[in-house]
Amino acid sequence: MVVGVVAGAAVAAVLVLIGLFKLMWRVAEPNEALVISGSKHRTEGLEEGMGFRIVTGRGTLVLPGVQAVRRLSLDLNETELRVDCVTHQGIPLKVRGVVIFKVGDDYVSIANAARRFLDQQKLMAERVHNVFAGHLRSIVGGLTVEDMIRDREKLTGQTRAACGTEMEKLGLIVDSLQIHEIEDPTGYIANLAMPHAAAVQRDARIAQAEANRLATEAEQQAAARMAEATRDSEILQAGYQAERDKAAAKARQAGPLADAAARQEVVVQETRVAELEAHRREQQLQADVRKPADARAYEKRTLAEAERDARISAAQAKARETELAAAAEATRVKTAAAAEAEATTSRGAATAQATRATGEAEAAAAQARGLAEAEAARARGLAEAEAIKARAAALAENQEAVVAQQLAENWPEIVRAGASAFGSVDHMVLLNGADGMAETFTKALAMGGTGLGLARQLLAQLNGNDNGKGDGNGQAPNGTSPHSGAAAPAAQQVAVDPDRS
Template identity: 90%
Template sequence: MPMFVGVVAGAAVLALIVVVTLFKLMWRVAEPNEALIISGSKHRTEGLEEGMGFRIVTGRGTLVLPGVQAVRKLSLDLNETELSVDCVTHQGIPLKVRGVVIFKVGDDFVSIANAGRRFLDQQKLMAERVHNVFAGHLRSIVGGLTVEDMIRDREKLTGQTRAACGTEMEKLGLIVDSLQIHEIEDPTGYIKNLAMPHAAAVQRDARIAQAEANRLATEAEQASFARMAEATRDSEILQAGYQAERDKAGAKSRQAGPLADAAARQEVVVQETRVAELEAQRREQQLQADVRKPADASAYEKRTLAEAERDARISAAQAKAKETELAASAEATRVKAAAAAEAQATEARGAAAATATRATGEAEAAAARAKGLAAAEATRAQGLAEAETIKARAAALAENQEAVVAQQLAENWPQIVAAGAGAFSSVDHMVLLNGADGLSDLFAKALTMGGTGLGLARQLLASMNETSGANGTGEMEGRGGGAAAVNGFPGTAPLTQKVPVQDEEV
């Protein structure tokens, strides 16, 4: 019994091994890049016409009966073929077109079936067949194009070639993944000659660009050199300035001693000059206080007294004249009244009329005579008062003539300056060679005319004093309208000096 069980178990294991072995022999799996074509029995594949006699399996496994069915593989990998086709363009120019075609068997069952029928045993010849197909169509397409079209629009050449080969490739069960035209060879040099004008233009532009770049580089270099020279110049200028400052400082240090001595001496001179000016001012003020002020006071006193005396005499003379006039008027009134009475007494008598008329005339004549005497007495009194005043002024002038002349000049100084400036009123054009100094000298000369008048007045007074001393009087009398005075005093003629001024261009 146990032996039987062992035999059964061994038979079962053997059967299992046989089954597994048979299954492995019968089971086929298609890789992703291949298709299994199974022939040997009647099969129907979706998308294929009925009764083709083979089955296509892609991407999965299937059972194949050994000895009954045959299994072969069709590669779905990419393939490529080099194109090197001699062509002639529409212009008759021979060209050689080089390119590459990348193709493969289509993934659909129809393409696999078509490729299987044509290339299943000749897959290595697939690239040659494709090259022949593309070479023929490429020659035909290039024959209808010009060189310029092929150069400028290679995509057009590629598109037309693919379109022309599409139907045939489809019949072969192939699809074109890529078609590239790598190169167009021109053994005649047409393309080279065609490109020469453009190449010359490009070369020209390149040379122009290079020349412009060289110019810009040269300008930049020259500008850099100029900046370097400018920096060197500025540095040298600064160094020279610093050296000059050092030299100046050294010179100042060497001159410090002499300059200090000169400054000290100058300060001494300035102080001495200031002391002299102050001393002169002090003396001038002393003279003003000691001489001019007392002289002015004395002259003012005498002038005031003379004017008071004159006014008193004039008042007395006027009073006396008024008294005489009133007396004469009273006498005339009395005589007139007596004559009127006499005339009335003798009115009845015709002879008395002439006597009354004569008496009236005599009374009027007496009144006129009395008025004349009173006026003459008043005039005489006024003349005496003026003479006394003139005599007092002459005495004051003799005592302090300098003070009186200076006072009169000071009072009339604006008129003197105006008269001096009038010399330039008729000058139309004046040119000064020495600038402001010449103008100052010119006006100084005009103003010194007043000083000239002062000198003349002093000389005249001196001569008058000498004449008075010789006569032993020491005074100047001016009665009867012949009195003399100086610088605006009554009864005198003003002292003037005419200085001719001509228009002169300096």
């Protein structure tokens, strides 16, 4: 029980002490100063025995009932200046400005401000206005209007310097002093500015005229450059348009050119096909006409040569036999003559007989060789005549094939002669596209192929001559073949004399 009472008393005592401490503890805000009076204190920078203490930026204990605490604001204050002044020239002016001030931060300034404005802080701005108004009138009275206009900073500096001592005694400091406006009710400043304004206006008009001139020149130059640029642009556009037209024309001609190229390729392929067909026909003629005729002629020529060789061999054998017989006879005669040793007459007779036998043998051999050569020549003539007759018969039966064969052999030269018409052409423009190209190539080939019609006409004339003037053996009056003019150069005629054999 006693412990509880003691504990409660202790808690109550602590609470009482805390309450008393809160009542006694005062804290100064950053923008204020605490002025504590009621006891004798010594403050640094102040006279001894001032009777109050200044606290800034911290807390302190104050004895209630013994000491009094007052707060002095350290915030900025502002007052507007509206002062009617008269210059050294006697010209009335109205000066408008603003003063920004505050209580100084040192203890001396706070003490001076506390003794003067602690209970009258709201009247501080009025007091400052009166101080600056008086000094401003005094300073303006010693200046001219021109000085105030040209050097307003001088007016501001003199005013601050004149008020500095008094503001320090009041414990105040001036943060800023600005002269906003100087009003001139009499119009002196306006009249003072007129000559300068006229000069400025004159210079402005001159400058404006010069600027107008330069602007006009610049505009004309700009217009000239614009015209030049327009011309260049139109030239470029015309060039581009020409290129576009050219490209469009090429594009439009691309289709006809492609068709023409395709038709040209078709013509080339058809030409190759025609060449192959002509070559095939030539091979067929070789196989059907020329080779059988050559085979028959070769057969006859071979048989004639074999017969000739056989006769020549027989003649040579007979002549050899004769020679051997004559030699044997001569030997026999000589042997008989030597054996018998007959007279010189017998030997001469035997010698004469041997000589005669030798001559006869040589004559027989020469006659046999002549007969063999004649038979061979006759066989060759007959074979060639048969070959020519076979070619003539083939020409009479299928003259179109022979002419086509000759044209096929010479077709490259014919096409080259037809295409030579385009040899000197550098650039060709066809207005009707692929049809024009096809027509042009057709005419060129037609120019080279007119030989076919001429050959046919010549064959027709020759056939007419055969029907009207030829004899029953198929020979023309001049003794040549009726088809010799249209036959190939290889089909030459050989005349055979039947009496030569």
